[in-house]
Each structure stands twice: as C-alpha cells, then as structure tokens.
Amino acid sequence: MTKLLVKQNCLFWLLRPLSWVYGLITDVRNWLFDKELFAGYAPDTFSVSVGNLTVGGTGKTPMTEYLIKRQVLTVDTGSPETATLSRGYGRQTKGFREAGPADTAATIGDEPLQLYRKFGPRVRVFVGERRAPAIQRIQASYPAIRRILLDDAYQHRAVRPHLNVLLMDYNRPFYTDHPFPAGRLRERRHGARRADCVVVTKCPIDLPESDTQPIREAVSRYTRTGTPVFFAGLHYGRPVSFATGQPADYLREVVLVSGLASADPLEQYVRQTYSLKAHIRYADHRVYTRSDIDSFRRALTPGVALLTTEKDWVKLDALLTPGERDALSLYYLPVELVFLGDDGRAFNRFVTDASLKFR
Structure with a gap:
C-alpha cells in the first residue's frame, strides 16, 4: 500500500465519527419530515x-x-x-x-x-x-x-x-x-x-x-x-465558437478550462478527441475574473484553441470585449444526456x- 493510500485510509477513519454524527442529524431531519412534524408543501403544479x-x-x-x-x-x-x-x-x-x-x-x-x-x-x-x-x-x-x-x-x-x-x-x-x-x-x-x-x-x-x-x-x-x-x-457535440455561435468544422490542439465538481469524464473525452495541451481545472462554480482571461490568453499559442464547458462559457463570455471574442480561438463543448x-x-x-x- 502506498503512502498516499495509507494517508487516505487514516484520514477516512479519523473522519468516520463525524460522518456518523452528520448521518444521524440528517436521519432525524428526514424523520421529522416523514412524520409531517416539519411541514412540506405539495405544489398544485x-x-x-x-x-x-x-x-x-x-x-x-x-x-x-x-x-x-x-x-x-x-x-x-x-x-x-x-x-x-x-x-x-x-x-x-x-x-x-x-x-x-x-x-x-x-x-x-x-x-x-x-x-x-x-x-x-x-x-x-x-x-x-x-x-x-x-x-x-x-x-x-x-x-x-x-x-x-x-x-x-x-x-x-x-x-x-x-x-x-x-x-x-x-x-x-x-x-x-x-x-x-x-x-x-x-x-x-x-x-x-x-x-x-x-x-x-x-x-x-x-x-x-x-x-x-x-x-x-x-x-x-x-x-x-x-x-x-x-x-x-x-454525448458531447461539436465545439461551438464564442464569436459566431456556430459549430467548428475542425479543432486539433486545445487547452481545456473547466470549473466542475467532477471533470475527469470531460478530460478523458477531450484527450481521446483532440490533442490536449493542458487542462486548467477550477473548483465547481468558479467565479472567473479578468486575470483569468489574461492567463488564458498567454496559454493560447498559435494554432491552439481554448475549449470549455457551457457552464463556464456563460461566465467567461461576459468578461470578454467584442474584439477579444472575435480575435481569440474560444469554444465551448455542448453536452447532452443520452x-x-x-x-x-x-x-x-x-x-x-x-x-x-x-x-
């Protein structure tokens, strides 16, 4: 067993009593709702x-x-x-x-x-x-x-x-x-x-x-x-341009930017489909800033596009000037449940x- 696994196993058992307490609290809360001691609203719609x-x-x-x-x-x-x-x-x-x-x-x-x-x-x-x-x-x-x-x-x-x-x-x-x-x-x-x-x-x-x-x-x-x-x-669709809103005909080298709770499936898909130069990961619901945009620009060497998620697109797009949107190779990757x-x-x-x- 590696040192990392030993550390993770020790941490799990140290935190386990807190999990019991947390689980007990949620059990009591759910029991109160189940017994209708806490009110629940049933919508008419x-x-x-x-x-x-x-x-x-x-x-x-x-x-x-x-x-x-x-x-x-x-x-x-x-x-x-x-x-x-x-x-x-x-x-x-x-x-x-x-x-x-x-x-x-x-x-x-x-x-x-x-x-x-x-x-x-x-x-x-x-x-x-x-x-x-x-x-x-x-x-x-x-x-x-x-x-x-x-x-x-x-x-x-x-x-x-x-x-x-x-x-x-x-x-x-x-x-x-x-x-x-x-x-x-x-x-x-x-x-x-x-x-x-x-x-x-x-x-x-x-x-x-x-x-x-x-x-x-x-x-x-x-x-x-x-x-x-x-x-x-x-199912991931064709990358969509920030500038035109149209699907891209061809992308090869990309820098992936994501702010997701679980980005591994996305990275795996991008690695299989494109030449992934780097994956810049953030925590879920990342609040992007202008300094993030500046760092992304430095990462986009000639021929390399930035690829991100729809959730991240709606936040990044709001920070761009019209000139940046037109000049930079920026795309988001649509995804749908099948x-x-x-x-x-x-x-x-x-x-x-x-x-x-x-x-």
Whole structure:
C-alpha cells in the first residue's frame, strides 16, 4: 500500500465519527419530515425534482435539459408551460428572481443562466432559496405553467414534488460511499427510498446489458420495491465558437478550462478527441475574473484553441470585449444526456405516466 493510500485510509477513519454524527442529524431531519412534524408543501403544479445523494457532479443540468427538451421541443407551443427553479448557487443576489435578458451568472447563477440562454423564452427560469414560496409565486404569476422542474432539490424537504428523480454517477455509486466528511454523501444511503426512479449517469455509451444488473441489484437494496433504474451516458457535440455561435468544422490542439465538481469524464473525452495541451481545472462554480482571461490568453499559442464547458462559457463570455471574442480561438463543448438502449423510451413513459396520474 502506498503512502498516499495509507494517508487516505487514516484520514477516512479519523473522519468516520463525524460522518456518523452528520448521518444521524440528517436521519432525524428526514424523520421529522416523514412524520409531517416539519411541514412540506405539495405544489398544485406537476413538479419534478432532479437531485442526488452525493455532493455535486452527477449531471443534474444535462438531466434537467433532457426533461426540458422532452416537453418544449415536442409539446409546448405558444406561452411557456415549463418552468425551472433552482437555488441559483454562486449568485450575488438573494431571494426570488426570474431570469431575463440582463441577467448574468452573478445575478442568477451559472447553471440557471445556461438554461435561460439555451431555452428562453420557451421556458421560464427562476431562482429562489426558499423553494416553497417561490413555487407559490410562480403559480400565482403564471397560471399557464403546467410543470416545474426543481434542480438539486432532493434534500429540500420543504417541498414534496410529484416525481423524485435521483441521479447516481456510474463512477461514484452512492451504495459504496459514506456521509460527509468521510465521504461525499449528503445523507445516508437509505435516503434513496424517497426516489421514484434512479438514473445512473455518466455510463460508458457501450455499457453491456450484463453489467447493469449488478448495479440495479445494489441500488435496489436502498430503494423502495419496484423503483425503476435507468442508465444514461453523456454525448458531447461539436465545439461551438464564442464569436459566431456556430459549430467548428475542425479543432486539433486545445487547452481545456473547466470549473466542475467532477471533470475527469470531460478530460478523458477531450484527450481521446483532440490533442490536449493542458487542462486548467477550477473548483465547481468558479467565479472567473479578468486575470483569468489574461492567463488564458498567454496559454493560447498559435494554432491552439481554448475549449470549455457551457457552464463556464456563460461566465467567461461576459468578461470578454467584442474584439477579444472575435480575435481569440474560444469554444465551448455542448453536452447532452443520452439514455442507453431502450431506457430512453422507458423513462419517457415513466414520466408521462406520473404526470397523467397527477392530472
């Protein structure tokens, strides 16, 4: 065993008692909500919660985008019938707010801004720390809204959604993890019992069916009987130019910039697809500055392009002058969630059935 593994193992056991305490606190909190000693608000509008048991990096935004596309691109016409609501992590504002043309990552957060720039005005995008009052305001202001997608709301027990979609990273299954701080869980594993379905994200696109059964069995030890488990991966599109908004025909050498909770799958894809000169990693929800732009410019030697994520693009683009945007080779990499095999059709039927039961 290497010194690093010994150090990690010692640290785990040192932190384990704190994990027990943290897990106990979350157990008590969940019990109070389960017994309705703490009130939970049931919206009058069909609501879907997208969340996880772990801290960050399970693909909540691609899942939310999938649900948006499922409705907006096939059903919704005229006035928006779909709304998204999130806390707006990292924003410098407080309270309830609807996204508009003048908003930035500083006013609504990077992920809500990404959704607004991609889907507005066909979808209404809202942020608000207190979800229950926020939902009530949405319902009162926009009676035409027929569904509300709640981003990262699995632990937000003050709202009782009609459908709880629990995400699990294929590379970091919750059933082998532990509560914070010894592990990455926000609550104990049995919190999965609140899930109406589990979507295993970031799977290899060519994952054999035979490899999914052991995962289903492991997940089922913590979920309610009959809770379906679906499998999905990530599909990266062609890089899109900051300057033109058009896909690039060809990129070869790139410097990757990312501010993600889990950037390893992205780096692996970029290494396989392009000549990766460097990967500049930041913590999730990085607040970029002009000094970051200056350091990126120095890294872009002739023939090398900067490649980043959509979430990072909406923040970096706001810092650029028109001249810089036109002169520099800057691109973002679109990503979308894709279900494996027939799981897409099965998941769509599951969501449709849930919405019909609500009606």
